[in-house]
Amino acid sequence: MAIQHPGKITFVLGGARSGKSRFAEGLAEEAGLQKHYVATGEAWDDEMRQRIVQHRQQRGEGWVTHEVPLELSAALATIAAPDRVVLVDCLTLWITNLMMAERALDDEMRRMVASLAALPGPVIFVSNEVGLGIVPENSMARAFRDHAGRLHQQLAAVADTVFFIAAGLPLKMK
Amino acid sequence: MAIQHPGKITFVLGGARSGKSRFAEGLAEEAGLQKHYVATGEAWDDEMRQRIVQHRQQRGEGWVTHEVPLELSAALATIAAPDRVVLVDCLTLWITNLMMAERALDDEMRRMVASLAALPGPVIFVSNEVGLGIVPENSMARAFRDHAGRLHQQLAAVADTVFFIAAGLPLKMK
Amino acid sequence: MAIQHPGKITFVLGGARSGKSRFAEGLAEEAGLQKHYVATGEAWDDEMRQRIVQHRQQRGEGWVTHEVPLELSAALATIAAPDRVVLVDCLTLWITNLMMAERALDDEMRRMVASLAALPGPVIFVSNEVGLGIVPENSMARAFRDHAGRLHQQLAAVADTVFFIAAGLPLKMK
Numbered sequence: 158m159a160i161q162h163p164g165k166i167t168f169v170l171g172g173a174r175s176g177k178s179r180f181a182e183g184l185a186e187e188a189g190l191q192k193h194y195v196a197t198g199e200a201w202d203d204e205m206r207q208r209i210v211q212h213r214q215q216r217g218e219g220w221v222t223h224e225v226p227l228e229l230s231a232a233l234a235t236i237a238a239p240d241r242v243v244l245v246d247c248l249t250l251w252i253t254n255l256m257m258a259e260r261a262l263d264d265e266m267r268r269m270v271a272s273l274a275a276l277p278g279p280v281i282f283v284s285n286e287v288g289l290g291i292v293p294e295n296s297m298a299r300a301f302r303d304h305a306g307r308l309h310q311q312l313a314a315v316a317d318t319v320f321f322i323a324a325g326l327p328l329k330m331k
Numbered sequence: 332m333a334i335q336h337p338g339k340i341t342f343v344l345g346g347a348r349s350g351k352s353r354f355a356e357g358l359a360e361e362a363g364l365q366k367h368y369v370a371t372g373e374a375w376d377d378e379m380r381q382r383i384v385q386h387r388q389q390r391g392e393g394w395v396t397h398e399v400p401l402e403l404s405a406a407l408a409t410i411a412a413p414d415r416v417v418l419v420d421c422l423t424l425w426i427t428n429l430m431m432a433e434r435a436l437d438d439e440m441r442r443m444v445a446s447l448a449a450l451p452g453p454v455i456f457v458s459n460e461v462g463l464g465i466v467p468e469n470s471m472a473r474a475f476r477d478h479a480g481r482l483h484q485q486l487a488a489v490a491d492t493v494f495f496i497a498a499g500l501p502l503k504m505k
Numbered sequence: 506m507a508i509q510h511p512g513k514i515t516f517v518l519g520g521a522r523s524g525k526s527r528f529a530e531g532l533a534e535e536a537g538l539q540k541h542y543v544a545t546g547e548a549w550d551d552e553m554r555q556r557i558v559q560h561r562q563q564r565g566e567g568w569v570t571h572e573v574p575l576e577l578s579a580a581l582a583t584i585a586a587p588d589r590v591v592l593v594d595c596l597t598l599w600i601t602n603l604m605m606a607e608r609a610l611d612d613e614m615r616r617m618v619a620s621l622a623a624l625p626g627p628v629i630f631v632s633n634e635v636g637l638g639i640v641p642e643n644s645m646a647r648a649f650r651d652h653a654g655r656l657h658q659q660l661a662a663v664a665d666t667v668f669f670i671a672a673g674l675p676l677k678m679k
Contacts, residue, residue: 175654286497330497470552487672
C-alpha cells in the first residue's frame with residue numbers, strides 16, 4: 158500500500174506497540190518540512206521516563222520538541238505553519254492529563270478539534286485505540302475509554318486522512 | 332467509502348465509543364423503512380441508565396422501541412417485516428443477560444443465528460469487539476469474551492454485510 | 506475476498522476467539538502440502554488443557570504435531586521443508602513461555618524473526634493482538650503487551666502476507 162503525502166490533518170490510530178508513532182514519524186519525514194514534535198506525555202515515573210527516552214531515540218535528529226501536557230489548542234495555533242509539519246504524540250496522554258487536572262473534557266476536546274480548521278499548516282495526530290478489550294472494572298478507566306472514543310470520532314470526522322495501524326502496517330480508513 | 336444499502340442481515344462490530352451505534356442508525360435511516368429498535372440493555376445501575384438515555388437521545392425520533400433482554404429469536408420473528416428495518420443494539424449486552432440468567436449460551440446463540448434465514452425483513456446487529464486486549468484475570472470476563480467471539484464468528488458467517496467500525500469510520504469486511 | 510495461496514511467511518493476527526486459528530488452518534489446507542502443527546501452548550491448568558483439546562478437535566486429521574514451548578527457531582529449522590507447510594499457533598503463548606523461563610526476550614524474538622529467511626518451506630504464524638484495550642494495571646501484563654507488539658511489528662515487516670482477523674473474516678494488511 159502506497160503511503161500518500163499527508164493532507165492537512167492526519168490521524169494515526171493504533172494499539173499499544175503497534176508502530177503508530179514510527180509510522181507517523183515516517184509521514185512527517187515524507188512531508189519535507191521543518192519537523193515539530195508536540196509531546197503530551199509527562200515523566201511521572203521511571204517507566205514513563207524510559208518510554209519518552211526510547212521515543213526520542215527512535216525519532217532521531219531534526220525535530221523541534223515542545224512539551225504540551227494540557228494547552229494543546231493554544232500550542233497548535235502557535236506552532237503550526239505552512240513550512241512546518243507538526244506531530245502530536247499522543248492524544249490519549251493528553252486526555253489523561255486533562256482528567257488529572259480535572260478539566261471539562263468534553264469542552265476541551267471539542268474546542269481543540271474545532272480549532273484545527275484555522276491552522277495554517279499540516280498536523281499529524283497519534284492516538285491509542287483502547288476500546289477493543291473487555292469493559293474495565295475501574296470507573297476511571299471506563300471514563301477514560303469513553304473520552305478517548307469520543308475524541309477519536311470527532312477528530313476522524315474532520316481529518317483528511319485516517320490510518321489504523323496494526324503490527325506496524327497501515328490500513329487507510331479515510 | 333460509500334455506504335451501501337444494507338442487505339438482509341448486516342453486522343456492525345466495533346469497540347467501545349467507536350460510533351458503531353450511530354453508524355448502524357445511519358444504515359437504518361437509509362433503508363427508508365419503518366424503524367424498530369431492539370434494546371437488549373437493562374438499566375441495572377445509574378451508569379447504564381444514563382447510557383440508555385444518551386442512546387435514545389442520539390437516535391432521535393421515529394423509532395419503535397422493544398426491550399428484549401433475553402428472548403431475541405422470538406422477538407425478531409415477531410418484529411421483522413418487509414416494510415421494517417430492525418436494529419438490535421447490542422449483542423454483547425444480550426450475552427451478558429444470558430450469562431446472568433444462566434442460560435445455555437451455545438444453544439441460544441446457535442438458535443438465534445439459525446433463525447435469521449427465515450426472517451421476512453432486514454435486521455442490523457450491533458456488537459462490541461472485546462477480544463483485542465490483554466487476557467482478563469477474571470474468569471467470568473474470559474467466558475464472556477469467548478461467547479462474544481463465537482457469536483461474532485457465527486453471525487459474520489451468515490451476514491450479508493459486515494462492518495468493522497473504528498473512530499466512527501466503517502471498514503467493510505464482507 | 507479471495508484468499509491467496511500463502512507466501513513463504515504468512516502472519517495471521519487477531520483477537521481472542523476471532524477465528525484466527527481456523528483461518529490459518531484453512532490456509533494450510535489450501536497449500537496442499539504435508540501439514541505440521543507447532544503448538545507453543547503448554548497445559549498449565551484445566552482451562553488451558555480444554556482449549557488444547559478443542560483446538561486439536563477443530564484441526565481434524567492429517568496433522569503432525571510438535572510441542573515447542575521455547576526453542577522455536579531451532580524447531581522451525583528442523584521442521585520446515587519444501588513439501589511441508591508449518592503452522593505455528595501461537596506467538597503470544599511463546600512469549601508467555603519465554604517470560605516464565607526468564608529468557609532475554611528481545612534477543613530471542615529478533616533471532617527467531619531473523620532465522621525465517623533461511624527456511625526451506627512455508628510457515629504460517631498465528632498470534633493474538635492484545636494492545637487495543639486499556640493499559641493493564643499489572644506491570645507483567647504491560648511488559649507482555651510490549652513484547653507482543655514488538656514481535657508483531659518485526660514479523661509483519663518480513664512476512665510476505667499479513668492478515669488481520671475479526672469475527673472470522675480476514676482483512677489483508679500486506
